Amino acid sequence: MLSKHSADAGFGQFFNILEWVWLSRDVYFAKVNKDGTSQTCPNCGAHTGKKTLDVRVHNCHECGYTTTRDVAASQEIRNRGITSVGQMVAGRLTSFEETSQALGPKNVCGLRATGRITRDALVGGGRSRKLAS
Structure with a gap:
């Protein structure tokens, strides 16, 4: 039980750090309710009912959408x-692709991605950093 508590505490600390990084870069950060994500269809929003853990596929009886359970849950969180x-467009949710295209490419720190990596970016300009004596 102690290891589960430690893992939960570590995950909580990760979210605290993640929130600080996003906010320091002027990027919006919010937590969403994770409950019931495997019981809701990400395509149409219909309630698909509680599933046991051995059911690994999401099948929506309303719209026919089928995918793995984990993918459906992550799409619902999105x-x-x-x-x-x-962000609503014409009464429907925008897709991840539409949102990404509207915002433009970004890296994990919320900065605009340039699409190229230079040597200077990787090694800090090539200068050695010596301690002042």
């Missing part, structure tokens, strides 16, 4: 995040 920001 939908909830987009909804919390309030």
Whole structure:
């Protein structure tokens, strides 16, 4: 039980650091409710019912959408995040691709991605950093 508590504490600390990084880069950060994500269809929003852990495939009886359970849950978390920001287009949720195209490419720190990596970016300009004596 102690190891589960330690893992939960570590994950909580990770979110605290992640939130600080995003906010320091002027990037919006919000947590969404993870409960019930495997019971909601990410395509149409229909409630698909509680599933046991041995059911690994998401099948929506309303719209026919089929994918793995983990992918469906992650898509639903994405939908909830987009909804919390309030990005609605013509009464429907914007897709990840539409949102990415509108915002432009970014790296993990929320900075605009240039699409190229230079030697200077990797080694800090090529100068050695010696301690002042």
